[in-house]
Amino acid sequence: MKRRSFVKSALLGLPAVPVANRLLGAEAGTDLLITGGRVIDPASGIDAMVDVAVRDGIITSVGRDLFPNALQIVDVGGRLVVPxxxxxxxxxxxxxxxxxxxxxxxxxxxxxxxxxxxxxxxxxxxxxxxxxxxxxxxxxxxxxxxxxxxxxxxxxxxxxxxxxxxxxxxxxxxxxxxxxxxxxxxxxxxxxxxxxxxxxxxxxxxxxxxxxxxxxxxxxxxxxxxxxxxxxxxxxxxxxxxxxxxxxxxxxxxxxxxxxxxxxxxxxxxxxxxxxxxxxxxxxxxxxxxxxxxxxxxxxxxxxxxxxxxxxxxxxxxxxxxxxxxxxxxxxxxxxxxxxxxxSDLGTLKPGAIADIAILDLAEGEFDFVDNYGGHRTGSRKLSPSRVYFGGVAAL
Ligand SMILES: [Zn+2]
The missing domain is CATH 3.20.20.140 (Metal-dependent hydrolases)
Known part of the structure; x- marks a missing residue:
């Protein structure tokens, strides 16, 4: 039985799809699992491909292969997962x-x-x-x-x-x-x-x-x-x-x-x-x-x-x-x-922190950046917003 349901559509701003195994998820005690991303949390020294689990608006754990029975699983497809x-x-x-x-x-x-x-x-x-x-x-x-x-x-x-x-x-x-x-x-x-x-x-x-x-x-x-x-x-x-x-x-x-x-x-x-x-x-x-x-x-x-x-x-x-x-x-x-x-309880994905989470794209290419005086520089990487959660709840 397939218990894992990826909600890639969420990245496109579409409503998250409820997964069939809600009760199993509730038993596991995880509302939201963000997977497939590069988690960068400087406050806890993490920069790794790991999962982030959320329950009741609070980060409960960060690690590999967490809770396949979460109510909602979002695969962020290699994007950055940051506080x-x-x-x-x-x-x-x-x-x-x-x-x-x-x-x-x-x-x-x-x-x-x-x-x-x-x-x-x-x-x-x-x-x-x-x-x-x-x-x-x-x-x-x-x-x-x-x-x-x-x-x-x-x-x-x-x-x-x-x-x-x-x-x-x-x-x-x-x-x-x-x-x-x-x-x-x-x-x-x-x-x-x-x-x-x-x-x-x-x-x-x-x-x-x-x-x-x-x-x-x-x-x-x-x-x-x-x-x-x-x-x-x-x-x-x-x-x-x-x-x-x-x-x-x-x-x-x-x-x-x-x-x-x-x-x-x-x-x-x-x-x-x-x-x-x-x-x-x-x-x-x-x-x-x-x-x-x-x-x-x-x-x-x-x-x-x-x-x-x-x-x-x-x-x-x-x-x-x-x-x-x-x-x-x-x-x-x-x-x-x-x-x-x-x-003091913000700006980190440490367990116990409020589940404010940003999903960012880190694109590679040639990007133009400008200062306040019309000066330009070309960069090879650019961050852009993809998705965000406030207290574990996704922005509309
Ligand atoms: Zn100002």
Whole structure:
């Protein structure tokens, strides 16, 4: 009697076919078995052709030839099976790009990085409530966040970056807010980047949550900004080439930047669209052993159709820069989970973890990748999303 039923159709987005032996599966205690894939789980050191078993939304085991009687068996045909991706820098504020779009990219957890502030936080919480995946929020220290509909973030009122209001918003919405965002570029904070950063740190302090700073073209040199940060705080747009980035005029990594990493400051990529990175800075940093802790998309509506596209595409750029599939997956799973204490049971396929699982294609060929300045590189491998599970349940 054939007890194994492969559900290849699921990979095409079709509904999973119920298998005949449901009762046998229930006895075996496995709801879902993902088989036929290359499992990469950096947190547990696994990179092997093994199965993943799920019961009640939790990973129960990872290994060879598990439970042929599972209720549903999905053969992923050699694709990568990785923990649900965690994107620590996204903008989920627009109806045209709901969290559901990130979800279909394999992103089971996304962090909206400063789209909204204390004055309009409710709108992003509503988006999070409707999301099919897990949305968390970095509160912008600017009262109305970025892209707030005609208001500038700080130039028309650093006074609106009010510490008391930010603290009240965090207190009220602590289950949603996991950190504070401070955009320090001159176009946002003018010459007052240090003042903005100090306010963000003050707002975060009572809650023990990190601050994420957005660098590139700041008025203050980066070492001075870094000196304000505490272990666990995050620098995004780490490869910004504009004045006051991580390199000196000769392309050498600033010693203060390496020292900051040593004392626990985290460095995030943040692809985005405008003046956030170019290949030459990333290549110089990688050559000096300064890879990202986390690789994030900074995805917004225009990024959906240019440069960024989706998080697996952004991860692929770091394979061009010399990282292995396992290393790039670590940046969007294990390392991203370690960025926020709220994510401690995410970013891994270890037994007992929430069954957030992404199935990715790893194609070989010739692929074009672009930076924020029109610079191109050709890569030989490209990751793209295929299928995703949130708490063991497949995305529609
Ligand atoms: Zn951003």
């Amino acid at each position: 649900g991706l965690i994107d620590v820098h996204v903008h989920a504020r627009d109806a045209e790009l709901p969290p559901a779009a990130n979800f279909s990219d394999g992103v089971t957890t996304l962090v909206d990085a400063g789209s909204r502030g204390a004055g309009n936080i409710d709108s992003i919480i509503r988006i999070g409530e409707a999301a099919p995946n897990r949305l968390r929020i970095l509160l912008n220290i600017g009262m109305y966040g970025n892209n707030p509909g005609g208001r500038s973030e700080f130039l028309d009122g650093i006074a609106t970056g009010d510490v008391g209001m930010a603290r009240a918003a965090i207190h009220e919405h602590r289950d949603w807010i996991v950190g504070v965002k401070a955009r320090l570029s001159r176009g946002v904070s003018a010459e007052r980047d240090l003042q903005v950063l100090k306010r963000a740190i003050l707002a975060s302090e009572p809650f023990g949550i990190p601050v994420m700073i957005h660098i590139g073209d700041t008025s203050t040199p980066l070492p001075q900004l870094l000196s304000q940060l505490r272990p666990g705080d995050i620098v995004t747009h780490m490869y910004a080439p504009t004045p006051n980035g991580i390199l000196d005029d000769n392309g050498r990594l600033l010693p203060e930047v390496r020292a900051a990493r040593r004392r626990g400051i985290r460095f995030d990529f943040g692809n985005g669209l405008n003046e956030h990175w170019d290949w030459t800075v990333a290549e110089a940093a990688m050559a000096q052993d300064f890879p990202p802790d986390t690789i994030s998309s900074d995805l917004n509506v225009p990024g959906r159709n240019a440069q960024v596209f989706n998080l697996p595409n952004v991860l692929s750029k770091f394979m061009v820069l010399g990282m292995s599939p396992g290393e790039v997956i670590a940046c969007a799973t294990q390392n991203a989970a370690a960025t926020f204490s709220e994510f």
